[in-house]
Amino acid sequence: MNKPDNITDNDWRLLNKKYKNITRIVHKIEKGYPVQYLIGDVSFYGYNIMVNKNVLIPRFETETLVEKTIKYLREKTLEDVDVLDIGTGSGCISIALKKELPSLKITAIDISSKAIKIAKKNAKKNNVKINFIHKNIYKYKPVNKYGLIISNPPYLKYNERVDRQVLFEPKKALYAKNNGLEYYEYIIKKASRYLCSKGIIAFEIGYDQGEYLKKYAKSYFPDAIITVEKDLSNKDRYLFIIND
Numbered sequence: 099m100n101k102p103d104n105i106t107d108n109d110w111r112l113l114n115k116k117y118k119n120i121t122r123i124v125h126k127i128e129k130g131y132p133v134q135y136l137i138g139d140v141s142f143y144g145y146n147i148m149v150n151k152n153v154l155i156p157r158f159e160t161e162t163l164v165e166k167t168i169k170y171l172r173e174k175t176l177e178d179v180d181v182l183d184i185g186t187g188s189g190c191i192s193i194a195l196k197k198e199l200p201s202l203k204i205t206a207i208d209i210s211s212k213a214i215k216i217a218k219k220n221a222k223k224n225n226v227k228i229n230f231i232h233k234n235i236y237k238y239k240p241v242n243k244y245g246l247i248i249s250n251p252p253y254l255k256y257n258e259r260v261d262r263q264v265l266f267e268p269k270k271a272l273y274a275k276n277n278g279l280e281y282y283e284y285i286i287k288k289a290s291r292y293l294c295s296k297g298i299i300a301f302e303i304g305y306d307q308g309e310y311l312k313k314y315a316k317s318y319f320p321d322a323i324i325t326v327e328k329d330l331s332n333k334d335r336y337l338f339i340i341n342d
């Protein structure tokens with residue numbers, strides 16, 4: 099079997115090592131099945147993260163979310179705060195944060211028990227301690243306040259067009275009600291309960307949600323610095339609410 103054009107040499111080598119019936123695998127990939135699920139892990143922020151069909155495949159954009167968040171935590175000397183990661187999925191955000199800033203105390207929740215299972219494995223593999231909890235955000239009762247709330251929640255609109263590969267990822271990690279806005283609104287609204295008076299909320303957002311969310315956040319945090327920031331393809335992709 100020859101290597102199909104859309105597979106890199108390295109992935110092809112890994113796939114051949116892992117699977118005996120490579121023809122079947124190539125057919126799957128031709129149908130759009132993500133190569134990352136077949137290989138079983140990806141690199142995120144330089145760390146190895148296992149993935150399977152129960153978790154969203156970590157995106158480049160999300161590495162930038164981590165990078166920007168670390169920069170803000172350092173600037174504001176918040177490197178040892180309690181952190182809440184909402185919708186952790188594979189655990190990639192929490193793991194990268196903890197690796198880079200080991201004094202953070204991180205709690206990470208997800209509505210999917212299968213996601214929490216893989217997130218726990220990933221933390222173990224990367225040798226970090228994170229408090230993973232299987233919980234729906236709507237039912238989560240924080241026991242303390244957080245200096246950082248970070249989330250890459252589902253934010254696609256139900257009718258949003260996606261690449262073929264995305265059709266194989268968990269729907270509940272991708273789509274949200276209210277034009278993809280429901281989790282941002284809930285988290286911002288509840289932040290008085292969740293966020294320390296000196297604290298940061300860091301979100302990955304949809305390319306067209308920045309303007310609305312900035313206004314929405316302003317109404318709950320009139321004194322905070324609120325910024326919408328761009329990803330590497332120059333699209334609005336992050337919202338930071340910095341309260342100090």
Ligand code: GLN
Nearest residue numbers: 250251252253254271272
């Ligand atoms: N950025 C993802 C995509 O375009 C969406 C991730 C999400 O909903 N959090 O497929």
